[in-house]
Amino acid sequence: MIALNQTSRTPIYQQIREQVLAQIACGLLSPHQQLPGVRSMAIDLGINPNTVMKAYVELEREGFIYSVAGKGSYVSEPNGDVSVIRQEKLAEVKEVLSKLRPYGITKEEIMKLVEMMYREEETR
Amino acid sequence: MIALNQTSRTPIYQQIREQVLAQIACGLLSPHQQLPGVRSMAIDLGINPNTVMKAYVELEREGFIYSVAGKGSYVSEPNGDVSVIRQEKLAEVKEVLSKLRPYGITKEEIMKLVEMMYREEETR
Amino acid sequence: MIALNQTSRTPIYQQIREQVLAQIACGLLSPHQQLPGVRSMAIDLGINPNTVMKAYVELEREGFIYSVAGKGSYVSEPNGDVSVIRQEKLAEVKEVLSKLRPYGITKEEIMKLVEMMYREEETR
Amino acid sequence: MIALNQTSRTPIYQQIREQVLAQIACGLLSPHQQLPGVRSMAIDLGINPNTVMKAYVELEREGFIYSVAGKGSYVSEPNGDVSVIRQEKLAEVKEVLSKLRPYGITKEEIMKLVEMMYREEETR
DNA sequence: GTGGTCTAGACCACA
DNA sequence: GTGGTCTAGACCACA
Numbered sequence: 191m192i193a194l195n196q197t198s199r200t201p202i203y204q205q206i207r208e209q210v211l212a213q214i215a216c217g218l219l220s221p222h223q224q225l226p227g228v229r230s231m232a233i234d235l236g237i238n239p240n241t242v243m244k245a246y247v248e249l250e251r252e253g254f255i256y257s258v259a260g261k262g263s264y265v266s267e268p269n270g271d272v273s274v275i276r277q278e279k280l281a282e283v284k285e286v287l288s289k290l291r292p293y294g295i296t297k298e299e300i301m302k303l304v305e306m307m308y309r310e311e312e313t314r
Numbered sequence: 315m316i317a318l319n320q321t322s323r324t325p326i327y328q329q330i331r332e333q334v335l336a337q338i339a340c341g342l343l344s345p346h347q348q349l350p351g352v353r354s355m356a357i358d359l360g361i362n363p364n365t366v367m368k369a370y371v372e373l374e375r376e377g378f379i380y381s382v383a384g385k386g387s388y389v390s391e392p393n394g395d396v397s398v399i400r401q402e403k404l405a406e407v408k409e410v411l412s413k414l415r416p417y418g419i420t421k422e423e424i425m426k427l428v429e430m431m432y433r434e435e436e437t438r
Numbered sequence: 439m440i441a442l443n444q445t446s447r448t449p450i451y452q453q454i455r456e457q458v459l460a461q462i463a464c465g466l467l468s469p470h471q472q473l474p475g476v477r478s479m480a481i482d483l484g485i486n487p488n489t490v491m492k493a494y495v496e497l498e499r500e501g502f503i504y505s506v507a508g509k510g511s512y513v514s515e516p517n518g519d520v521s522v523i524r525q526e527k528l529a530e531v532k533e534v535l536s537k538l539r540p541y542g543i544t545k546e547e548i549m550k551l552v553e554m555m556y557r558e559e560e561t562r
Numbered sequence: 563m564i565a566l567n568q569t570s571r572t573p574i575y576q577q578i579r580e581q582v583l584a585q586i587a588c589g590l591l592s593p594h595q596q597l598p599g600v601r602s603m604a605i606d607l608g609i610n611p612n613t614v615m616k617a618y619v620e621l622e623r624e625g626f627i628y629s630v631a632g633k634g635s636y637v638s639e640p641n642g643d644v645s646v647i648r649q650e651k652l653a654e655v656k657e658v659l660s661k662l663r664p665y666g667i668t669k670e671e672i673m674k675l676v677e678m679m680y681r682e683e684e685t686r
Numbered sequence: 687g688t689g690g691t692c693t694a695g696a697c698c699a700c701a
Numbered sequence: 702g703t704g705g706t707c708t709a710g711a712c713c714a715c716a
Binding site: 527 | 580583584585587588644647648651652654655656658659660661662663664665666667669671672673675676677679680
Binding site for chain 2: 208212213215276279280286287290291293294295297300301303304305308
């Protein structure tokens with residue numbers, strides 16, 4: 191359920207965090223649903239349990255999941271914080287957009303790109 | 315002429331590279347114009363000369379500037395490579411846009427954001 | 439008769455131990471009174487029998503209860519050990535109090551807090 | 563500057579966090595002052611760098627310190643959050659106090675204990 | 687089985 | 702030198 195990009199410069203634990211988050215946001219993971227154990231996910235992904243743990247700890251600290259030692263990790267009740275990720279994501283978009291001007295990239299180009307991205311998704 | 319964000323996670327040498335690049339792209343720096351010396355820029359910015367050097371080496375490797383031993387560094391003739399940065403930037407935009415879907419961020423929202431970003435710039 | 443906090447970081451078996459102990463100390467459980475069976479308490483609390491067992495074993499080891507094979511577990515004769523818990527509790531208080539100084543928490547604040555805690559209890 | 567209790571059940575990284583926090587709170591560490599590097603502190607304390615790192619990451623996430631990769635870790639500008647630790651500590655006190663009643667521990671006993679703790683400190 | 691802590695140490699990018 | 706990521710794996714308490 192998680193697809194890693196080992197060559198990416200985005201740390202593996204961040205990739206896990208992002209994808210779990212995305213799956214929570216889109217409803218693929220529901221509240222109180224149990225997540226894969228740190229060990230089993232580590233084996234599945236061919237990585238070290240500590241790396242999965244790091245992602246889980248981050249997600250727990252952010253309130254998206256909760257872990258019960260000896261039992262497992264579970265999706266939290268949605269508590270409005272989901273919108274926090276939205277804001278985070280939108281901030282990223284703004285950040286990238288704000289650096290386009292000096293390269294003569296026009297609004298029209300961006301618009302076309304956005305259209306394209308969303309058309310691709312629809313057809314998927 | 316360079317504004318650093320010391321707390322940002324973007325490496326300082328990358329920030330320098332980006333901003334020099336932007337200034338070349340927008341014509342603020344013209345071909346054969348001399349760039350500030352490594353040492354003087356380092357002092358200006360309060361950083362290590364190695365860091366400035368790293369940015370310059372990168373820019374030279376990419377063909378945007380050239381260095382004359384004992385004299386200094388200069389902006390290269392524009393040689394089509396400028397479009398490379400454009401592509402780079404557009405790829406970044408695509409990358410970010412592609413991760414928005416699971417959070418229920420709509421095309422309309424993005425469009426509005428783009429409008430906003432460009433309106434701000436016009437008035438600047 | 440036992441209220442668990444599943445999300446607490448205090449282990450469940452400790453919570454059980456503490457609450458049984460408290461009920462013995464305050465007389466809610468009298469000597470030779472039978473305790474709920476391991477299995478029935480486990481069902482009541484929705485937890486694993488092993489967890490209840492662990493609490494009982496601990497309490498037995500400490501001399502607060504005794505078990506009769508095939509019959510059940512019973513509260514021991516009060517044998518001075520009750521004061522052991524008192525000491526334990528007081529040690530906890532000291533431990534916590536000893537770490538307050540660097541945060542500028544004054545004696546007066548603590549005093550007020552103590553007053554408050556005890557006033558609440560009286561009115562209960 | 564940090565005294566570890568290797569036998570305590572409080573994790574080492576938490577002990578480090580607490581003590582750094584205490585030193586910030588009492589002014590022993592001032593804003594923008596550099597903290598010991600993860601490696602050097604690890605050697606000093608005879609522990610693994612990762613363990614120190616864990617403490618620093620936690621402190622950074624809480625906003626008490628900031629780390630600049632390649633440079634070091636520094637105390638943050640005090641931003642009101644210091645009071646958060648105070649609240650945290652007071653909550654701990656309340657928690658412990660609330661569990662004293664069934665053992666017949668009186669207000670007077672606690673008061674005496676508090677007096678004692680603060681008298682010890684004065685004379686130190 | 688589960689999560690949580692920790693060691694020992696490699697490797698990376700950066701200053 | 703610095704922080705940051707990651708592996709490989711031990712050991713613990715708990716369910």
